[in-house]
Amino acid sequence: VVLLILLALFEGTAAHSWPERTIRIAPNGTMVGLPGYERQHWARGTPGISDANNTWLLPPNGRPDGKIIHPDDKIVREGQRTLKYSDEFPMLKVAPGDFVAISYLENGHVSGPDKEGLPIKPINRGTVYLYGTTENDLTNYNLVDIHLKWTADGTGGDGKGKLLATRNYDDGQCYEAIPATGDTEGIITHRKSVLNNDVNLMCQSDLQIPDDLAPNTTFTVIWVWDWPTMSDRGAAVSPATYHANSSDYGDIYVKEPEIYTGVVDFEVVDSCDASLGEIKGPHCVANTSAAAANKKGVARVFAAQEVATLAGVKAQMANNFLVKVPQAGINVSTATANPSNIPLGALIGTTSQVAFPLPTSIQNAVVAAPGTYLPTASAGPAAPAASATALPNLGGGGGGG
Numbered sequence: 001v002v003l004l005i006l007l008a009l010f011e012g013t014a015a016h017s018w019p020e021r022t023i024r025i026a027p028n029g030t031m032v033g034l035p036g037y038e039r040q041h042w043a044r045g046t047p048g049i050s051d052a053n054n055t056w057l058l059p060p061n062g063r064p065d066g067k068i069i070h071p072d073d074k075i076v077r078e079g080q081r082t083l084k085y086s087d088e089f090p091m092l093k094v095a096p097g098d099f100v101a102i103s104y105l106e107n108g109h110v111s112g113p114d115k116e117g118l119p120i121k122p123i124n125r126g127t128v129y130l131y132g133t134t135e136n137d138l139t140n141y142n143l144v145d146i147h148l149k150w151t152a153d154g155t156g157g158d159g160k161g162k163l164l165a166t167r168n169y170d171d172g173q174c175y176e177a178i179p180a181t182g183d184t185e186g187i188i189t190h191r192k193s194v195l196n197n198d199v200n201l202m203c204q205s206d207l208q209i210p211d212d213l214a215p216n217t218t219f220t221v222i223w224v225w226d227w228p229t230m231s232d233r234g235a236a237v238s239p240a241t242y243h244a245n246s247s248d249y250g251d252i253y254v255k256e257p258e259i260y261t262g263v264v265d266f267e268v269v270d271s272c273d274a275s276l277g278e279i280k281g282p283h284c285v286a287n288t289s290a291a292a293a294n295k296k297g298v299a300r301v302f303a304a305q306e307v308a309t310l311a312g313v314k315a316q317m318a319n320n321f322l323v324k325v326p327q328a329g330i331n332v333s334t335a336t337a338n339p340s341n342i343p344l345g346a347l348i349g350t351t352s353q354v355a356f357p358l359p360t361s362i363q364n365a366v367v368a369a370p371g372t373y374l375p376t377a378s379a380g381p382a383a384p385a386a387s388a389t390a391l392p393n394l395g396g397g398g399g400g401g
């Protein structure tokens with residue numbers, strides 16, 4: 001039943017990207033339960049609702065002083081500044097310490113941005129910053145109050161939220177149907193084949209709900225996708241800045257900022273709440289073997305998954321900060337990254353236009369990168385042992401950076 005619901009969701013037609021679905025991830029990496037949604041969710045195809053209603057672009061187009069972030073640019077679009085959920089599109093119920101996936105459609109931003117003549121983008125397809133807070137009303141928050149201000153230790157900015165995780169926008173597996181213009185880069189064809197999956201595969205920003213949240217808390221997560229146009233090709237990730245044309249930030253700098261944001265909320269329930277179904281929270285006193293496997297202090301086990309569309313991304317469950325963004329400051333020059341965490345990392349430093357379709361040697365890094373989805377049976381290249389792989393215990397709270 002869940003599979004059919006998910007497949008239906010994956011088959012919508014896409015244009016822009018925004019976080020539009022949430023789901024719990026069991027300790028073995030499988031998505032469990034029914035999905036939740038983002039604030040003010042509209043079903044795709046709702047009359048009168050276009051992509052522009054769903055996205056919040058900063059800086060907006062047509063600003064007289066150019067592509068410049070203003071200090072009073074709100075962090076999210078108007079309809080998402082306060083809680084807006086319905087029975088039809090509820091927020092997801094989670095337990096403290098749960099892993100969840102926030103999903104979005106790539107809309108060509110993973111599979112097609114390297115073409116000649118397009119604005120030059122970083123190899124990781126931009127960085128997703130995930131900020132968490134129990135302040136649910138974002139009416140008075142500007143981008144600059146939160147983005148690159150809130151820190152992993154919670155001391156940054158006004159101290160009311162934390163940087164929970166950083167993700168490469170390209171999660172190493174996602175793609176959509178081949179567009180009318182064809183699969184120029186070859187990424188869609190390659191991934192479909194390696195993952196043995198024929199339907200759209202949404203991208204994921206996976207996230208651990210903090211351990212210390214009390215039941216009945218509404219936990220707000222702000223998804224910030226930093227997707228700037230760069231001065232040159234070959235940058236792994238963009239610098240942690242939205243200031244354009246500043247060579248203070250390195251040889252390859254942001255030529256034009258382009259940031260999209262969205263909001264998802266989670267209803268925190270008791271770790272043993274019946275609404276969680278078979279897989280309870282990691283802090284539930286275990287009476288069942290499923291709960292025991294999920295107990296704090298027990299290693300998480302990421303099993304090989306049968307169906308790509310139903311699995312979390314292992315690397316994201318193992319590492320909250322896949323992109324090493326310094327703790328604070330717009331003046332910190334670089335967001336560094338382990339190239340092996342960047343699915344198309346073989347393109348890093350490649351300053352000239354590459355030939356398409358991308359060679360298999362470059363594409364293979366997608367499946368070889370630690371923690372990307374590993375199918376049980378595939379015609380793809382040799383991957384690390386596909387049987388259950390122990391991950392470090394992730395029961396502890398916060399930290400990192």
Ligand SMILES: *[C@@H]1O[C@H](CO)[C@@H](O)[C@H](O)[C@H]1NC(C)=O
Nearest residue numbers: 042048049050052053054079
């Ligand atoms: C969607 O966007 C259009 C164009 O900006 C606007 O006129 C309309 O009011 C928006 N709809 C909703 C429900 O916000």
Ligand SMILES: *[C@@H]1O[C@H](CO)[C@@H](O)[C@H](O)[C@H]1NC(C)=O
Nearest residue numbers: 214215216217267268269270
């Ligand atoms: C949580 O909220 C429910 C419904 O509003 C209420 O019945 C319950 O007592 C609350 N629990 C706690 C621990 O506050």
Ligand SMILES: *[C@@H]1O[C@H](CO)[C@@H](O)[C@H](O)[C@H]1NC(C)=O
Nearest residue numbers: 066067068243244245255256
């Ligand atoms: C950056 O430089 C480009 C030309 O190279 C110019 O078009 C653009 O307006 C500049 N942006 C800012 C914010 O100064």
Ligand SMILES: *[C@@H]1O[C@H](CO)[C@@H](O)[C@H](O)[C@H]1NC(C)=O
Nearest residue numbers: 272280284285286287288291
């Ligand atoms: C385990 O048993 C205790 C005591 O009977 C109960 O309070 C708790 O809710 C149970 N947990 C689960 C997951 O059923």
Ligand SMILES: *[C@@H]1O[C@H](CO)[C@@H](O)[C@H](O)[C@H]1NC(C)=O
Nearest residue numbers: 026028030290303304305306
């Ligand atoms: C993972 O756990 C879920 C929930 O218990 C179960 O339904 C699923 O079959 C498991 N998947 C694998 C690959 O072991």
Ligand SMILES: *[C@@H]1O[C@H](CO)[C@@H](O)[C@H](O)[C@H]1NC(C)=O
Nearest residue numbers: 148243248328329330331332
């Ligand atoms: C960033 O650097 C500029 C120029 O050195 C300085 O004026 C500004 O105060 C710095 N901002 C922060 C937040 O440190």
